[in-house]
Amino acid sequence: MTKVKPLKYAVSFNDGKTALRHKAVAAIDGDTLVITDALGKELARWPLSDIRYTDPARRTPPLRLRRSGHDARLGLATDDKGQWLIQHCPNLTQREAGHLRWPTWVAAGILATASLAGIFVYLLPGIAGTVVKLVPPSVEQSIGEQSRQQLLSMFSKFAGKGDELVCLEPAAQAILDQRANELATLMESPFPVRVTVIRMPVVNALTLPGGEIVILSGLLDKAESGDAVIGVLAHEIAHAVRRDPLQVSIKQTGAALLLSLMIGDVFGGAVMSGLTSGLIESGYSRDAEAAADFIAVTALNQLGWTALPLADFVAGIDRENPLSDLVPSFLNSHPSGENRRRDIMALSQGVGRAINSHEWKTLKSMCK
Amino acid sequence: MDQAEPIAENRVLTFHATRMSFARLLFINSLLTLVTIGIYRFWAKTAVRRYFWRNVSFLDDPLEYTGTGGELFVGFLIVLAILFPLGLIYSAIGSVVPPDNQGLRVGLEIAYYIVLFALLQIGFYRMWRYRMSRTRWRGVRFGLDGSTWAYLKLASGWILLSVITLGAAYPWMKIDLWRYQVRHTRLGTESCRFEGDARALWLPWLPVFIAIVCTVAAIITSITLFGINPGASVSALPKDQQSSFFYMLVTVLITDILGALAFFYYRVRQARLQISGLRIGAASFSSRLPFWRLFVFGIISVLLIVLALAGPFALNYGLLTHSGADGTAGAINPHLLGTLFGSIALSVVVFVVAIPVVWAILFGFEVIKQMVITTHIDNPQAIEQAAQSRADAPRTGEGLADALDIGGF
Numbered sequence: 001m002t003k004v005k006p007l008k009y010a011v012s013f014n015d016g017k018t019a020l021r022h023k024a025v026a027a028i029d030g031d032t033l034v035i036t037d038a039l040g041k042e043l044a045r046w047p048l049s050d051i052r053y054t055d056p057a058r059r060t061p062p063l064r065l066r067r068s069g070h071d072a073r074l075g076l077a078t079d080d081k082g083q084w085l086i087q088h089c090p091n092l093t094q095r096e097a098g099h100l101r102w103p104t105w106v107a108a109g110i111l112a113t114a115s116l117a118g119i120f121v122y123l124l125p126g127i128a129g130t131v132v133k134l135v136p137p138s139v140e141q142s143i144g145e146q147s148r149q150q151l152l153s154m155f156s157k158f159a160g161k162g163d164e165l166v167c168l169e170p171a172a173q174a175i176l177d178q179r180a181n182e183l184a185t186l187m188e189s190p191f192p193v194r195v196t197v198i199r200m201p202v203v204n205a206l207t208l209p210g211g212e213i214v215i216l217s218g219l220l221d222k223a224e225s226g227d228a229v230i231g232v233l234a235h236e237i238a239h240a241v242r243r244d245p246l247q248v249s250i251k252q253t254g255a256a257l258l259l260s261l262m263i264g265d266v267f268g269g270a271v272m273s274g275l276t277s278g279l280i281e282s283g284y285s286r287d288a289e290a291a292a293d294f295i296a297v298t299a300l301n302q303l304g305w306t307a308l309p310l311a312d313f314v315a316g317i318d319r320e321n322p323l324s325d326l327v328p329s330f331l332n333s334h335p336s337g338e339n340r341r342r343d344i345m346a347l348s349q350g351v352g353r354a355i356n357s358h359e360w361k362t363l364k365s366m367c368k
Numbered sequence: 369m370d371q372a373e374p375i376a377e378n379r380v381l382t383f384h385a386t387r388m389s390f391a392r393l394l395f396i397n398s399l400l401t402l403v404t405i406g407i408y409r410f411w412a413k414t415a416v417r418r419y420f421w422r423n424v425s426f427l428d429d430p431l432e433y434t435g436t437g438g439e440l441f442v443g444f445l446i447v448l449a450i451l452f453p454l455g456l457i458y459s460a461i462g463s464v465v466p467p468d469n470q471g472l473r474v475g476l477e478i479a480y481y482i483v484l485f486a487l488l489q490i491g492f493y494r495m496w497r498y499r500m501s502r503t504r505w506r507g508v509r510f511g512l513d514g515s516t517w518a519y520l521k522l523a524s525g526w527i528l529l530s531v532i533t534l535g536a537a538y539p540w541m542k543i544d545l546w547r548y549q550v551r552h553t554r555l556g557t558e559s560c561r562f563e564g565d566a567r568a569l570w571l572p573w574l575p576v577f578i579a580i581v582c583t584v585a586a587i588i589t590s591i592t593l594f595g596i597n598p599g600a601s602v603s604a605l606p607k608d609q610q611s612s613f614f615y616m617l618v619t620v621l622i623t624d625i626l627g628a629l630a631f632f633y634y635r636v637r638q639a640r641l642q643i644s645g646l647r648i649g650a651a652s653f654s655s656r657l658p659f660w661r662l663f664v665f666g667i668i669s670v671l672l673i674v675l676a677l678a679g680p681f682a683l684n685y686g687l688l689t690h691s692g693a694d695g696t697a698g699a700i701n702p703h704l705l706g707t708l709f710g711s712i713a714l715s716v717v718v719f720v721v722a723i724p725v726v727w728a729i730l731f732g733f734e735v736i737k738q739m740v741i742t743t744h745i746d747n748p749q750a751i752e753q754a755a756q757s758r759a760d761a762p763r764t765g766e767g768l769a770d771a772l773d774i775g776g777f
Contacts, residue, residue: 014506073507
């Protein structure tokens, strides 16, 4: 048997014990690479299947190679760009054992996304619900006062020239306070309810923590009857009694914090906080809305007041909301106006008026 | 043994990266980061490090980065589990403290910054430890000894002194912390040393210090004369006092701009000193990091970024004012809604992709390049004597540094 003398190539060798560079000669012997020094002394034997690029992203000369699991390195500066060796090494781009393969990462990614969704949809509301029970009503009240001040100072920047932001019309305010107190007492509110009407041409009412209710004057302009306004008021008081605003604000704080930590700084804090707050701020859950409707209509029934104007009002608002057509109802936090109208009408038993036409006139003009 | 012939200067420390290849890498990175709403950033960072490490060669052999994106991701998850409850506690306390209790508010703010400062120091030292443990040269691993707590204690003492002295101690703080960091950095078993003196930095620091003193003096004067909220009370003042207030404001503004420029010069000088004091065994470093070149690159980058920002800003502003023409809120012209959303999305892309990429390609790249090519090493062969160390390396990546966004890349 004649043995062909293997071709030898000049390489630089680092033994992994020191940072010295050894001029060496490498030759392929069967399935091993034999590395010898200039005098012919054997420095190392590397199985060809164990040879890897030190950096798989760099495959152009000068090539740097390593032996899997070892500290030793090999430099190929010359000789046919190392093609003689590359052809014989099957696993050059393989990662270290212990590194995860891409299917594992994809699976982990899907799992992580699912658990994140779980955190946002179930865990955070759950935690928020528990925390709310631990907060004494007096603390919630002081939080509410604080957020009312913040809200008023924020809105005062948008207020028209020379107009006061808060509509201070004692007669109208007395009507609202009287109805609000009656409703709150009936619903066993843990704190007194305060109603503030502000000058803003937007059809909306907000409930802050601690029984702070803010009605925007657009609502008074839009409403066709005083009973609709009192209906909306009852709905908002029901949210306050259920302590929904506090739960939502705890939920949002947690979600915003988690998101900003997750996304890191690549998105630039300012841009992202704006976008995320918009995403998260979908407000109350559908269940919370339905429950608030139920409590509100029950209270109105007990007082003998009709809830039908409220039903018409929510349906009317929904029809004018341009987003209601775009956002599928399961994503939209408010139950659709038509559904709410149906439910409210089914529950409503009262036939009396919450407010007479004279009082309604006073109320309607309170911001004029 | 093998190092008979003298080593030519152009083989000691070489830089092979090109702006073109770096731009390609950054483009792919930011695209993937955008698509994965940020999660890819761990792998993006790893790719950038691998890129720079492999493109810096010492004695003909490149540095090698062996860290992985997965390690960074796991490190980040661990830190998330610590920072999330901390953040929740902070916002819980913040929402209970009444707004009119100034003392408690200020106390809470101070506590927040103290915790943040401590986390930054811890994060920085751990980041350096991780990076060193994942860096090899000729197969020999770098490493960082020393303790994070000792570093935190040292940094806390220095920051206190710097605040008390209105920043006069700042160069000494920087250099002393750098000394601690370098002294505990090693290549294999070969420890590094730092032989530099912060006294070399007092003159470059002087203009910055003067700017700080002027600003603090102006703030104190303004508070004593006009109270906490000067805007309201200034308009109530007689005309001549008003104009003297605005003179003071303009003077402070000019001083601060000059101070910022001086700070840039100081930073270059500090980097020069930090490199020039480095010793590994008998090998010693020196640096000629150029100020003007980096300054020009910095100014051009800033100008380009301002231009990149101005376009989308003008577009958004125009669309918003146009759509709200009748002056009523909530009456955005529905026909323009799509255009507005598109324009906002474009702004986000500009903000997220274009600005960091322009900054990194123009300025960041130049800084790294100049740091490498203007560094000279005497006795480079001494470093070849380094022997592999068996010391343990951290298993997960620098989560804290990522969460606090320190370290650049």
